[in-house]
Amino acid sequence: xxxxxxxxxxxxxxxxxxxxxxxxxxxxxxxxxxxxxxxxxxxxxxxxxxxxxxxxxxxxxxxxxxxxxxxxxxxxxxxxxxxxxxxxxxxxxxxxxxxxxxxxxxxxxxxxxxxxxxxxxxxxxxxxxxxxxxxxxxxxxxxxxxxxxxxxxxxxxxxxxxxxxxxxxxxxxx
Amino acid sequence: xxxxxxxxxxxxxxxxxxxxxxxxxxxxxxxxxxxxxxxxxxxxxxxxxxxxxxxxxxxxxxxxxxxxxxxxxxxxxxxxxxxxxxxxxxxxxxxxxxxxxxxxxxxxxxxxxxxxxxxxxxxxxxxxxxxxxxxxxxxxxxxxxxxxxxxxxxxxxxxxxxxxxxxxxxxxxxxxxxxxxxxxxxxxxxxx
Numbered sequence: 001x002x003x004x005x006x007x008x009x010x011x012x013x014x015x016x017x018x019x020x021x022x023x024x025x026x027x028x029x030x031x032x033x034x035x036x037x038x039x040x041x042x043x044x045x046x047x048x049x050x051x052x053x054x055x056x057x058x059x060x061x062x063x064x065x066x067x068x069x070x071x072x073x074x075x076x077x078x079x080x081x082x083x084x085x086x087x088x089x090x091x092x093x094x095x096x097x098x099x100x101x102x103x104x105x106x107x108x109x110x111x112x113x114x115x116x117x118x119x120x121x122x123x124x125x126x127x128x129x130x131x132x133x134x135x136x137x138x139x140x141x142x143x144x145x146x147x148x149x150x151x152x153x154x155x156x157x158x159x160x161x162x163x164x165x166x167x168x169x170x171x172x173x174x
Numbered sequence: 175x176x177x178x179x180x181x182x183x184x185x186x187x188x189x190x191x192x193x194x195x196x197x198x199x200x201x202x203x204x205x206x207x208x209x210x211x212x213x214x215x216x217x218x219x220x221x222x223x224x225x226x227x228x229x230x231x232x233x234x235x236x237x238x239x240x241x242x243x244x245x246x247x248x249x250x251x252x253x254x255x256x257x258x259x260x261x262x263x264x265x266x267x268x269x270x271x272x273x274x275x276x277x278x279x280x281x282x283x284x285x286x287x288x289x290x291x292x293x294x295x296x297x298x299x300x301x302x303x304x305x306x307x308x309x310x311x312x313x314x315x316x317x318x319x320x321x322x323x324x325x326x327x328x329x330x331x332x333x334x335x336x337x338x339x340x341x342x343x344x345x346x347x348x349x350x351x352x353x354x355x356x357x358x359x360x361x362x363x364x365x366x
Contacts, residue, residue, distance in 0.1 A: 114192045114196075115192065117192075118191055118192050126192075126195055127195065130192070130195035130196045130198070130199050131199050133196045133199075134196050134197075134199035134200050135199075137196075137200075137207075137211065138200065138201065138204065138207050139207075140210070141210060142210055142211070142213035142214045145210070145211065145214050146214060146215070151214075151215065158215065158216075161213075161216075162213050165212070165213040166213065169209045169213075171206065172205070172206035172207075172209035172210055173206075173210065174206075
């Protein structure tokens with residue numbers, strides 16, 4: 001599978017690493033982008049992931065990983081600037097536009113993204129997705145929230161607790 | 175090597191860290207939203223209602239005290255401060271000491287400045303006893319010790335007047351002003 005294009009690297013010779021998704025797809029990506037993941041950072045610093053080796057990510061499937069890497073590649077230059085204190089307003093606006101567009105996705109993908117962002121410990125992505133989910137559940141009932149996030153149907157016991165809660169705090173459901 | 179079967183698209187509940195990140199971002203100015211979230215499942219309920227560390231994070235994140243305790247009925251609100259609300263009928267506090275004989279009670283709630291997020295709080299109770307002479311009584315409850323301290327009293331020139339009752343915490347003292355006269359009563363939390 002082709003590596004995602006990564007824009008201008010350092011002098012055109014940025015170090016690349018290979019990540020392998022749970023369904024065995026290989027992704028070649030700049031080390032700087034992959035290093036946004038706290039989980040991967042140490043391995044990469046130790047020289048892992050280069051050459052034919054690749055770092056296996058058994059918890060992340062290829063669809064999710066490609067989405068995660070899209071985020072990392074976009075955010076890597078700003079992260080390399082130490083949170084981009086000297087980024088221009090245009091750069092920041094562009095990242096914001098990207099972020100808004102990025103989370104405008106199907107709910108099932110969003111869920112996989114939450115899990116991947118946590119497994120890989122990508123702080124910015126965790127916040128971004130958590131914010132999106134919080135926005136999505138704001139006006140919803142507990143049952144709608146469960147469906148939105150793909151929780152299993154409640155057990156009879158859980159259902160009884162939800163009903164009791166609804167009776168007790170009726171004002172919150174009006 | 176055998177491949178694991180593809181994961182079903184109906185995942186189990188979210189991992190705890192992810193839950194916290196989401197709940198942290200629910201708006202503090204929409205208590206109904208927090209209440210409904212608490213009904214989603216036991217984990218969410220635990221985080222929102224009993225997890226003190228989360229409560230501290232939430233306050234820090236939003237810079238405002240959230241409404242994270244839910245009330246069954248309307249209570250008389252004595253005081254609120256530092257993300258705490260003290261209600262008239264709060265059964266979780268023990269009774270004040272028997273020697274604290276007072277009517278017309280006022281209460282102030284707050285945290286000691288030294289540890290604003292320590293989770294511990296103080297409730298200061300001020301009351302007046304009407305015998306031949308009026309005395310002002312005060313004592314305070316600390317959530318750290320779980321007990322009321324010994325009451326202290328001073329003779330007091332009580333003048334009933336129309337006013338709102340107010341209290342404030344400054345350093346290690348609570349100041350009360352209110353319908354009991356044109357004075358401000360100071361209760362020293364350290365020297366009592």
